[in-house]
Amino acid sequence: MIMLNQSRIVAAAVDLIEREGADAVSMRRIATELGVGVMSLYNHVPSKAALLDAVAEAVLSQVEFTDDPSAYWTDRVRIQARAFRQIAHHYPRCTMVVVSRQRTSAAGLLPVERALATLRDAGFDGREAVGLLRMFIAYVVGSLLREVGVAPAIPPVPPDVTSAGVDPALFPVVGELAPYLEECDHEEEFEFGLELLVQAMAVRAGGTVVRGDARG
Amino acid sequence: MIMLNQSRIVAAAVDLIEREGADAVSMRRIATELGVGVMSLYNHVPSKAALLDAVAEAVLSQVEFTDDPSAYWTDRVRIQARAFRQIAHHYPRCTMVVVSRQRTSAAGLLPVERALATLRDAGFDGREAVGLLRMFIAYVVGSLLREVGVAPAIPPVPPDVTSAGVDPALFPVVGELAPYLEECDHEEEFEFGLELLVQAMAVRAGGTVVRGDARG
DNA sequence: GGGTGACACGTACGCTGTACGTGCGTCAAC
DNA sequence: GTTGACGCACGTACAGCGTACGTGTCACCC
Numbered sequence: 001m002i003m004l005n006q007s008r009i010v011a012a013a014v015d016l017i018e019r020e021g022a023d024a025v026s027m028r029r030i031a032t033e034l035g036v037g038v039m040s041l042y043n044h045v046p047s048k049a050a051l052l053d054a055v056a057e058a059v060l061s062q063v064e065f066t067d068d069p070s071a072y073w074t075d076r077v078r079i080q081a082r083a084f085r086q087i088a089h090h091y092p093r094c095t096m097v098v099v100s101r102q103r104t105s106a107a108g109l110l111p112v113e114r115a116l117a118t119l120r121d122a123g124f125d126g127r128e129a130v131g132l133l134r135m136f137i138a139y140v141v142g143s144l145l146r147e148v149g150v151a152p153a154i155p156p157v158p159p160d161v162t163s164a165g166v167d168p169a170l171f172p173v174v175g176e177l178a179p180y181l182e183e184c185d186h187e188e189e190f191e192f193g194l195e196l197l198v199q200a201m202a203v204r205a206g207g208t209v210v211r212g213d214a215r216g
Numbered sequence: 217m218i219m220l221n222q223s224r225i226v227a228a229a230v231d232l233i234e235r236e237g238a239d240a241v242s243m244r245r246i247a248t249e250l251g252v253g254v255m256s257l258y259n260h261v262p263s264k265a266a267l268l269d270a271v272a273e274a275v276l277s278q279v280e281f282t283d284d285p286s287a288y289w290t291d292r293v294r295i296q297a298r299a300f301r302q303i304a305h306h307y308p309r310c311t312m313v314v315v316s317r318q319r320t321s322a323a324g325l326l327p328v329e330r331a332l333a334t335l336r337d338a339g340f341d342g343r344e345a346v347g348l349l350r351m352f353i354a355y356v357v358g359s360l361l362r363e364v365g366v367a368p369a370i371p372p373v374p375p376d377v378t379s380a381g382v383d384p385a386l387f388p389v390v391g392e393l394a395p396y397l398e399e400c401d402h403e404e405e406f407e408f409g410l411e412l413l414v415q416a417m418a419v420r421a422g423g424t425v426v427r428g429d430a431r432g
Numbered sequence: 433g434g435g436t437g438a439c440a441c442g443t444a445c446g447c448t449g450t451a452c453g454t455g456c457g458t459c460a461a462c
Numbered sequence: 463g464t465t466g467a468c469g470c471a472c473g474t475a476c477a478g479c480g481t482a483c484g485t486g487t488c489a490c491c492c
Contacts, residue, residue, distance in 0.1 A: 130396040135409035138358030180346040193351035200416030
């Protein structure tokens with residue numbers, strides 16, 4: 001008797017995904033990992049798809065919010081956005097799984113609540129708050145996708161299209177800006193867009209642009 | 217003799233994906249679709265992964281740019297963003313494939329060239345232009361992912377978490393804004409974020425905020 | 433005519449998800 | 463104490479997957 005249960009299975013799946021990538025996930029592999037027969041898993045998980053949904057939910061539920069309602073709303077927005085980026089960094093390969101399955105899970109609802117509360121506090125009406133949240137989620141998801149996309153390949157430095165094989169006649173601007181296109185500090189990039197979005201929201205809020213960056 | 221070739225295979229794959237979803241794609245299925253043996257495909261395509269890369273490239277290459285360098289840069293940005301959304305609408309289920317494989321393909325280079333040229337024309341320096349482009353891509357990708365995510369399920373109206381099963385005590389704001397969360401006009405939402413981004417870029421450019429929306 | 437390549441094809445191997453049946457442990461009812 | 467029900471780990475089995483490999487049939491060139 002090995003006391004199988006859903007959370008142990010999900011944990012093994014998360015572990016496996018992080019170690020060997022999402023393609024390596026198979027029911028047999030997970031069972032072996034747990035020292036268990038394949039079909040035993042099905043006593044706790046209805047299907048592989050459901051297992052991956054559970055993985056997504058488990059990862060998403062680990063987003064830590066230390067929301068401080070007394071802080072200025074722009075700082076609260078920044079902190080919430082960074083919370084997502086943090087777990088995406090902690091589970092880079094699972095992030096792909098989370099994003100690719102768009103199940104509206106319960107774990108995703110708390111962040112939504114916090115974000116909407118923040119935006120309401122900032123003075124936005126309901127419709128605007130929802131619209132801004134959707135835009136924010138789109139930006140964060142898109143950023144994390146790019147940042148995490150390098151994971152499956154051998155990380156060191158994929159021979160980018162921009163490195164040398166670009167015809168300057170066809171792509172003059174790309175050629176000129178190649179140095180900038182090759183280097184990419186993901187954190188810096190994320191913060192750049194985040195700041196632009198926050199500023200844009202502040203402008204829309206009608207207030208003055210606030211520079212109270214909350215990072216250490 | 218049935219005159220197989222790569223583009224016919226890719227076309228069949230695109231067709232199959234749009235009709236039955238990415239999960240339905242298998243080499244055998246595509247071969248059957250083409251009235252051909254399975255292994256014949258491998259005379260024109262090295263592997264399934266390469267085929268999916270080719271699908272992504274084919275879809276991406278259909279993005280139509282009618283870039284008018286004489287137009288004001290904000291309008292050019294809007295048009296380019298909408299061009300992506302348009303093909304995503306035309307190939308909703310392939311969009312997922314395009315996004316999930318982050319191969320830096322040649323087809324993706326022309327849009328980059330156009331976008332960077334536009335941003336340089338707007339007066340941004342090289343570093344800023346690249347940063348803004350990355351932010352823009354993140355937003356567009358994130359938006360399209362949300363918009364396209366509904367495709368695999370039965371489209372009509374998935375019973376959203378927000379509809380009724382939400383405890384107003386735990387999620388007061390979500391409960392209050394449920395009507396806005398349930399409805400989602402994707403085009404309106406996309407334009408909302410797009411406008412906010414363009415405005416933010418205009419502010420950053422130091423110029424005045426320009427409202428020259430170019431849509432008919 | 434004989435060699436050479438391109439290409440459609442069949443077979444086969446190891447892998448996948450999972451439906452189904454089986455056996456064993458524990459617990460409730462009689 | 464016996465019996466039945468039930469939970470759960472497990473083995474077997476099946477259809478389907480990607481693809482390595484060998485084979486046969488052409489068109490073409492020397």
